[in-house]
Amino acid sequence: MMLTPKTLKGNWGTLLLPVNSDDRIDYGRLSEEIGQLAGAGLDGIYSNGTAGEFHNQTETEFDMVQEIMAERCRVAGMPFQIGAGHPSPVISLNRVRRCVALSPDAFQVILPDWVVASSEEQVDFLARIAEAAGGIPLVLYNPPHAKQVLGPADLLRLRTAIPSLIGVKLASGDARWFAEMRSLNLDMSVFVPGHLLATGVRERVASGAYSNVACLSPKGSQAWWRQMGADPDGALRVQERILQFFATCIVPLKNAGYSNPALDKFLAAVGGWGNVGNEAALAV
Structure with missing residues (x-):
């Protein structure tokens, strides 16, 4: 399926990289995890986000992860996106x-991460990625810790310059940010953090989420996504409870120095839906 700004939507689950005590990826558990995510009825699966630890993988490991995901998703009829981002733009291009x-x-990519890219360099980089992708659409991953966090006008500039750039993953904003996003009419799928998805939908900006809530419960997050269409007020009440859980149980761990990949795997351990592995998280 060739995704477009209109069809890229919904609740997407991430691959959480299962790593054994010898620091080797457990590909058997990875394959089982993909089956569990597909069985949860998610709108799609993506690889090599933060929880996939794309920055730690060798190229051989990267290739194996993508091949397993592609094979399992094709069998299950599950849409999938490959996270091809890397701090090195050359490695990202080759991926x-x-x-x-x-x-x-779709491919998910990040902007060059060591030297901050100028506006012109951002376009040049994405144009080369788009050419290499051969018509497969792109999604830009622009998290709050990126070297350059893009504003609504930046997104419009890149969307205009790169027609195959159909979506973006970013942090949500305040009322002014939502108003600016609506006013620009980006013709772009906007994915916000999973725990803020109900607000993003209410504000008529969010098309979906690459969801940290799916790390906690793939089936529960999908039910919540459906609720946003059928009962938006109820979905906002659920969001309040999710935010309370994060504030009470996750933020203290983050403040204690646990990394985002560890926290995402901890969510899966709490949810109890899959053996993604993370001895440090399980020991908290």
Whole structure:
């Protein structure tokens, strides 16, 4: 399925990288995890976000992860996106080139991360990625800890310059930010943090989430996504409870120095839905 700004939507689950005590990826558990995510009825699966630890993988490991995901998702009829981001733009470009043959529904990429790219360099980089992708659409991952956090006008500039850039993952904003996003009419799918998705939908900005809530409960997060269409007020009440849980149980761990990948795997341990592994998280 060729995704578009209109069809890229919903509640997408991330691959949480299962790593054994010898620091090797457990590909058997990874395959089982993909089956569990697909069985939860998510709108799609994506690889190599923060919880996928894309920055720690060798290229051999990267290729194996994508091949397993592509094979399992094709069998299950599950849309999937490949996270091809890397702090090195050259490595990111080569990852896209190698994975075109896997026919993902989109590639997720980040902007060059060591030297802050100028406006012109951002366009040049994404244009080269788009060319390498051979028509497969792109989604820009621009988290709050990026070297340059893009504003609504920046997104419009990049969307205009790169037609195959159909979506963006970013932090949500305040009322002024939502108003500016609506006024620009980006023709772009906007994915906000999973725990703030009900607000993003209410504000008529969010198309979906690459969801940390799905780390806690894939089935529960999908039910919540459906509720946003059928009972938006009820969905906002659920969001309040989710935020209370995060404030009470997750933020203190983050403040204690646990990394985002560890916290996402901790959510899966609390949810009890899959053996994604993380001895440090399980010991908290």
